[in-house]
Amino acid sequence: MSENLCPKVNMGNEDWDPEVITRMIILGPGARVSxxxxxxxxxMLGLPLTIKNTCYGSMISGKKDDVLKAxxxxxxxxxxxxxxxxxxxxxxDPRRCRGHxxxxxxxxxxxxxxxxxxxxxxxxxxxxxxxxxxxxxxxKVDDFKEIMNECLEKNKL
Amino acid sequence: xxxxxxxxxxxxxLADLIERKGHTPLVLQKQIxxxxxxxEIDSPPMNITEEDPIKGLxxxxxxxxxxxRGRMSIIGxxxxxxxxxxxxxxxxxxxxxxxxxxxxxxSIFLLRNRDIPVLELKYPTNQDETYVMVNEINEFxxxxxxxxxx
Numbered sequence: 001m002s003e004n005l006c007p008k009v010n011m012g013n014e015d016w017d018p019e020v021i022t023r024m025i026i027l028g029p030g031a032r033v034s035x036x037x038x039x040x041x042x043x044m045l046g047l048p049l050t051i052k053n054t055c056y057g058s059m060i061s062g063k064k065d066d067v068l069k070a071x072x073x074x075x076x077x078x079x080x081x082x083x084x085x086x087x088x089x090x091x092x093d094p095r096r097c098r099g100h101x102x103x104x105x106x107x108x109x110x111x112x113x114x115x116x117x118x119x120x121x122x123x124x125x126x127x128x129x130x131x132x133x134x135x136x137x138x139x140k141v142d143d144f145k146e147i148m149n150e151c152l153e154k155n156k157l
Numbered sequence: 158x159x160x161x162x163x164x165x166x167x168x169x170x171l172a173d174l175i176e177r178k179g180h181t182p183l184v185l186q187k188q189i190x191x192x193x194x195x196x197e198i199d200s201p202p203m204n205i206t207e208e209d210p211i212k213g214l215x216x217x218x219x220x221x222x223x224x225x226r227g228r229m230s231i232i233g234x235x236x237x238x239x240x241x242x243x244x245x246x247x248x249x250x251x252x253x254x255x256x257x258x259x260x261x262x263x264s265i266f267l268l269r270n271r272d273i274p275v276l277e278l279k280y281p282t283n284q285d286e287t288y289v290m291v292n293e294i295n296e297f298x299x300x301x302x303x304x305x306x307x
Contacts, residue, residue: 018194026169084176085169088189107167113248114169120287121170125177128295131288 014050014061015090021064022087023071025057026111029119031081038074038082045070052091056111057082059091080126083118085111159301162239162268165255166232171243174291178298183235192231205230217263228260233267241275241301242268243294248280274301 014020025038039053042060047070049062060067075082087107094100098108139147162183163171172182192198198206205227213226216233232255244265255261269275276297281287 016194016196018191021190083169083173085167085172086184086186086190088186088193093193110165110167111169117281117287118170120281120284121174121291123284124288124291128292129288130292131285133285133289 011090015093019063020061020090021067022059022061022090023067024054024059024085024087025071025074026083026085026115026118027057028081028083028122029115030122032078033082038077041074041077042070045073050091056115059087061091080122083121159298160238160240161298161301162235162242164242164244164265164268165248166235166264168245171245171294174294175243175298178295178302180298180301183238185232185235188231188235216267221263222259224257225260225263228255228257229263232260232264236264236267236271239268239271239273241273241297242271243276243278243297244268245278245280245290274304 027033027035027038035053035055035057039051039058042049042051042058047062047066049060049066049070052059052061060070062070071084075084089096096105096107098105159180160183161175161180163175165171166183166185168184172184175182209230210223210226212230213223213228213233216229216236217226246265255264274297276293278290278293279286281290
């Protein structure tokens with residue numbers, strides 16, 4: 001397992017460049033575009049980017065200005081359902097890539113958890129409306145006593 | 158443009174909502190990227206340099222475990238840069254990336270003490286609560302724009 005903990009990395013020139021950033025594009029549930037459509041659209045932009053198709057959407061890497069421009073364009077396809085997130089590691093980096101790590105990458109669990117409410121967030125962005133939520137209050141002691149006595153009486157019968 | 162610290166610092170939803178409004182979320186991934194692109198570190202982020210726990214001393218006392226100080230050396234600069242903060246509390250296990258409850262507490266404490274506008278929310282569990290969270294975040298960010306305009 002030691003190779004799993006500290007894999008050797010042969011980083012290219014681009015990987016060392018501090019100007020180069022990586023972004024994850026994540027499609028929320030109910031998105032009107034598919035992962036492959038997004039990747040196709042990125043290619044059509046003609047920007048100097050590294051594009052990777054993934055199960056949740058795609059990942060792009062390139063100079064900061066190009067990446068931000070590409071994201072601005074791609075968001076236009078389906079603004080409420082396309083979410084983006086920074087990523088520290090480059091696409092396919094063996095220290096993070098699932099294919100080399102014998103298990104889910106760090107950060108996957110966070111994304112998995114957030115994905116459960118991503119659909120609601122997309123809906124809130126698409127159809128904004130005022131909602132009030134009733135705060136849950138503890139049961140009063142008298143009420144609790146009453147319920148308890150009722151239950152006890154029932155059990156006696 | 159306002160620099161907004163978020164908690165958990167790698168949250169997709171919080172970072173995205175802030176960016177949609179044209180502000181800068183202070184996310185942990187940017188700090189990690191700096192480490193990765195540092196040629197002096199062999200296998201980041203497994204390795205930290207001896208400098209990191211020393212940097213962490215700015216945020217935590219010497220008696221505090223080195224793990225907390227090491228983590229604070231990465232998260233601390235984000236807290237220093239913050240001009241506003243959004244903290245999501247009561248998140249389920251696994252929501253967040255710090256892997257250390259004490260660092261979580263210390264980071265939230267430092268954000269609260271920074272004398273910057275702070276929005277504290279509860280992690281939503283259903284659709285209505287998510288609506289409330291999104292609305293509150295949008296209102297908070299709009300209020301930042303107003304204060305920035307003044």
